[in-house]
Amino acid sequence: MAQPTVYDVQIADLQGKPLDLDQFRGTAALVVNVASRCGLTPQYAVLEAVHERYAERGFSVLGVPCNQFGGQEPGTSEEIAEFCSATYGVTFPMTEKIEVNGDDRHALYQILVEEPDADGYDGDIRWNFEKFLIGPDGTVRARFGPQTSPDAPELIAAIESVLRP
Numbered sequence: 001m002a003q004p005t006v007y008d009v010q011i012a013d014l015q016g017k018p019l020d021l022d023q024f025r026g027t028a029a030l031v032v033n034v035a036s037r038c039g040l041t042p043q044y045a046v047l048e049a050v051h052e053r054y055a056e057r058g059f060s061v062l063g064v065p066c067n068q069f070g071g072q073e074p075g076t077s078e079e080i081a082e083f084c085s086a087t088y089g090v091t092f093p094m095t096e097k098i099e100v101n102g103d104d105r106h107a108l109y110q111i112l113v114e115e116p117d118a119d120g121y122d123g124d125i126r127w128n129f130e131k132f133l134i135g136p137d138g139t140v141r142a143r144f145g146p147q148t149s150p151d152a153p154e155l156i157a158a159i160e161s162v163l164r165p
Contacts, residue, residue: 005138006031009108012096014065014077019095021108026136027058028162030150031112033100034063035072035128036083043129044088046150050159051092057163058136061092061150064108066100069128073097100125115140118154131155135162 006021006029013019032047044063051061065080067073075083077096084090098106101124105113109125112132116122122143131144133155142158149155 003139004111006108006111006134006140007138009106009111011098011106011108014081014094014096016077016096019093024060024062024134025138027060028054028136028159029060029062029134030155030159031062031064031108031132031134032150033066033109033125033128033130034084034094035066035069036075036080037072038069038128040127040129040146041072043150044084044090048088048090048092050150050156054159054163057165059159059163063090063092063094064100065094065097066125066128067097068099068101068125072128112140112143115143117143117145121145133158133162136164 007025009021011019035041047061065073100109113123115132127146129146131148132140133142135141141162144155
């Protein structure tokens with residue numbers, strides 16, 4: 001049996017409606033666990049810029065709110081949506097708030113955490129804004145730590161390597 005891909009995962013969007021990850025089939029996506037009250041929160045602006053820059057070439061950012069790191073995403077879905085839109089102009093899709101580590105780790109992150117980063121680290125998410133590049137076939141292609149800016153040369157090179165021309 002084939003390994004499950006992110007397309008096989010059930011998740012809701014920020015409004016609680018089913019979010020069909022199959023919409024990303026044939027495109028690339030950057031899945032990022034996000035938080036509104038983190039020192040790295042300004043990465044939202046850079047994520048939005050990268051999302052807009054590559055959207056026409058089959059790319060999307062997918063924001064995944066999580067409150068497991070210092071309680072830095074305490075808001076309701078409505079508060080998260082308002083903050084992201086009003087503060088950073090976020091237009092990329094956002095999922096429901098989930099857990100990315102521990103016994104209640106969401107199925108999406110059960111797949112993602114198996115991918116090592118460039119230094120060979122795999123396993124638990126270390127902090128908010130850890131990034132996973134998903135290829136057009138639904139497999140995890142790369143992992144980047146929270147401190148890696150969404151427009152870092154190595155991340156942009158990885159995105160461009162999986163995009164359609």
